[in-house]
Amino acid sequence: MTDKLPRPGGGDDDGLAGTPTERLLREAMNARTSLITAHDLRPAAPPRTRVRRLRPVYAVTVPLLGLAAAAAIGVVTLHGSPVAKQDVPPPPAASLTASPGPTPTPTPSTSASAAPTGDAQTADPLADVTPTSSRSATGAPTGPATPYTFRGVKLKVPAGWRVAPADPADLHLCVLSPGAPQGASAQNCQPYGVDLAVFDTGSPGWPSTADLDAQSGWSHQPNCPVWGDPHPPAAGESVSSTGPTKSAPTVSGRPALKSQWQVTCGQSPFTAQVWALPKDQVFVSAVGLRDEYQAGLQSIVNSLDVSGHSQAPQTTAPPGPSEVAVSIDGLPTGQQLRVGSAVVTFSVTFRNDGRSASGQLEPLVFTDRYAGTPVVPGQQLPNDGKLELQTDSGWITKPMSPAGDTSYATARDEELFSLAPGQSRTLIYRLTMGPRSGPGDMPLRAQAVLPYHGGDLTVIARQDLTVKLVW
DSSP states (O other), X not given: OOOSSOOOOOOSSXXXXXXXXXXXXXXHHHHHHHTOOTGGGSOOOOOSSOOOOOXXXXXXXXXXXXXXXXXXXXXXXXXXXXXXXXXXXXXOOOOOOOOOOOOOOOOOOOSTTSOOSSSOOOOOTTSOOSOOOHHHHHHSOOSOOEEEEETTEEEEEOTTOEEOOOOTTOSEEEEEOTTSOTTOOGGGHHHHEEEEEEOSSSOSSSSOGGGGGSTTTTOSXXXXXXXXXXXXXXTXXXXXXXXXXXXXXXXXXXXXXXXXXXXXXXXXXXXXXXXXXXXXXXXXXXXXXXXXXXXXXXXXXXXXXXXXXXXXXXXXXXXXXXXXXXXXXXXXXXXXXXXXXXXXXXXXXXXXXXXXXXXXXXXXXXXXXXXXSOOBTTBOOOOSXXXXXXXXXXXXXXOOSOOSSSGGGOOOGGGOEEOOTTOEEEEEEEEEEOTTOOSEEEEEEEEEEOOOXXXXXXXXXXXXXXXXXXX
């Protein structure tokens, strides 16, 4: 039986040159197998992350079987010329299709596209990067402050605040907040502003150092300084306060005192704050001021410079290095007194602990205004009650409390006395509270002052306590 296609001769093989199809197929297989190296037969490295495993029969067995079949065809069946004729274009290399293999997991790149780690900074989670609220932005000063001097004390008035006109002889300065009504003045500094009190010696009224210890020390008259509706307490309107909460800040480079109260008039709560520089007799108070103006208030306190404040000249002080002390006996602080009850008798002792005579002194004992002081619109009434001093000629009536002027500080000549070194003098007083007195903590003040003839009151020594009045 003869072949349909003659075999070409001239080859150096065993004589089986094969058909052109066989030669092309053999050449394709040789080219295919030449691409396979020993590395291709090694198992792949395990993936870095968990991947879905495929069945090994499709991933490994099938490609190897196909490779073995190709080799067998090239060696056993297709044995012809090792080189194909170049004038015949080779067909595309045969390919074997297998099941999809696992997709290799990409290795993390360290190229320039990676985010830099050396220069990037993580935002502080505690940093406040949000804009302030509109309320805070309204209350905080936004411009330069204006320097101002009052009785030798320097301060800076925040932008938007204004100084209320006042009598040059006044001991108080009112700095009104931006939200104060146009008609606000020094007379209604509470609740719309900040009150700065500068005394030459001991405080002749409110505020005083003793007020910082009293539960009702935030007030010097029965008043409800409610923002937008400051008014005297109405009949049946309760006034309650908690505090004081005390602290010891530094003001003008000097140790200071601060007290704060939370007060409620009827259904209206507000905050009262008082700072004191006791040695300089400088006080700052804000009663009923809105919280949004706290930044401005604090800036006023922080700007104080009391170095230029000159206190009472030494020529008005008692001659010699006298040290006068005052003490109250028979009426402990915090004692409850029932309004309209029997008379309470107590004594006040003035003692000279110095080495020289004190000079003439005036005893000044009085009750101060508090939340239960009677109220009449347009008038400043004293506390309701009776305060008496025992003298050689009997009991004489003394002013109960300040009532808008300093007449309570005057005394008759026979009441004045001087103290030699080591000498003391004890005076007997009796107190009765009238039926119009309201409940609350009433300050009782005992002072040794220079004889008062008008002007500033010079306090040499003092002792204060608080009496709790109940109905």
